Amino acid sequence: MNKPSFSFEIFPPRKSDSIDKIYKVLEELKDLNPDFISVTFGAGGSANSSNTLELASLVQEKYHTQSIVHLPCIHLNKSDIKLILDECKKKKLSKILALKGDYIEGNQLSKDFRYASDLIEYIKQNGDFEIYAACYPEKHKEASSFAQDIRNLKIKVDAGASTLLSQLFFDNSDFYRFQEACDIIGIKAKICAGIMPIANKRQILKITSMCGAKIPKKFQQILHKYENNDKAMVDAGIAYAIEQIVDLLTNGVDGIHIYTMNNSYIARRIYEATHSLF
Numbered sequence: 001m002n003k004p005s006f007s008f009e010i011f012p013p014r015k016s017d018s019i020d021k022i023y024k025v026l027e028e029l030k031d032l033n034p035d036f037i038s039v040t041f042g043a044g045g046s047a048n049s050s051n052t053l054e055l056a057s058l059v060q061e062k063y064h065t066q067s068i069v070h071l072p073c074i075h076l077n078k079s080d081i082k083l084i085l086d087e088c089k090k091k092k093l094s095k096i097l098a099l100k101g102d103y104i105e106g107n108q109l110s111k112d113f114r115y116a117s118d119l120i121e122y123i124k125q126n127g128d129f130e131i132y133a134a135c136y137p138e139k140h141k142e143a144s145s146f147a148q149d150i151r152n153l154k155i156k157v158d159a160g161a162s163t164l165l166s167q168l169f170f171d172n173s174d175f176y177r178f179q180e181a182c183d184i185i186g187i188k189a190k191i192c193a194g195i196m197p198i199a200n201k202r203q204i205l206k207i208t209s210m211c212g213a214k215i216p217k218k219f220q221q222i223l224h225k226y227e228n229n230d231k232a233m234v235d236a237g238i239a240y241a242i243e244q245i246v247d248l249l250t251n252g253v254d255g256i257h258i259y260t261m262n263n264s265y266i267a268r269r270i271y272e273a274t275h276s277l278f
């Protein structure tokens with residue numbers, strides 16, 4: 001069996017943040033030797049692409065770590081995507097997380113892409129990229145049922161996605177049920193489990209309300225008990241994430257993908273507690 005991968009997600013600096021902040025994060029993640037770092041891309045439009053591509057390129061060139069470029073298509077047409085793919089080729093960015101992206105109010109819908117699988121087909125025709133895709137252990141919020149979502153995921157994998165990065169989840173039994181469903185339908189792609197350590201209550205409630213992940217009772221208790229104690233909340237969040245990771249690794253998961261929220265302190269603590277298990 002292959003060694004499970006250990007990877008991070010980061011996002012480009014927001015307008016109000018200085019670029020030095022992300023340099024600092026990357027400096028601090030460097031010696032944790034992740035197998036790859038994925039870089040998010042706001043679905044708003046092609047103007048976002050330069051930040052993502054610059055950062056993904058920096059990860060490879062300066063930090064000698066494989067990067068994955070997130071690419072949401074909901075508001076982009078073939079011509080926009082073609083320009084981004086050409087830029088990826090120039091920058092030697094060969095791995096792409098092909099996404100639908102979340103609809104942004106007021107932006108025009110793509111006339112070329114409805115689902116991530118349409119984007120995957122287009123990427124396949126336009127270069128030699130390794131394609132990653134998103135998956136949802138508790139089903140995607142728009143899917144009519146879990147079974148339907150798994151059938152749609154199969155379409156995405158058959159179109160050419162070789163690795164799946166999962167949405168965050170807080171109950172490993174949801175992930176195992178999902179893995180089993182993938183197995184039954186014949187999805188052979190590698191599945192990396194997405195883990196998000198809690199840093200504060202507000203952030204986690206916002207994210208779970210957007211993606212639809214449920215918050216188990218044990219996790220709710222942590223949020224409730226430590227909501228006014230930042231240090232304790234971070235410690236409890238790290239401990240919860242570590243417990244999830246130990247269980248996932250023990251059960252043979254293909255990879256662990258940490259949603260770092262650009263917080264290298266939390267990423268480091270998780271690494272230190274679990275790296276001997278990989």
Ligand code: FAD
Pocket residue numbers: 039040041042043070071072098099100101102114115116117134135140141142143144148149152153155156165166167168194
């Ligand atoms: P799809 O695979 O297209 O699925 C969307 C919905 O359509 C699902 O309900 C699915 O069941 C259904 N569906 C899919 N194919 C078909 C079909 N052929 N026929 C009928 N129904 C179908 N968003 C961003 O904007 N930027 C990011 O950087 C970003 N990074 C992410 C990283 C990860 C690891 C994850 C899990 C999500 C990320 N997202 C990001 C959010 C993602 O874009 C949203 O969850 C989006 O709503 C769905 O994207 P998708 O690629 O999974 O869509």
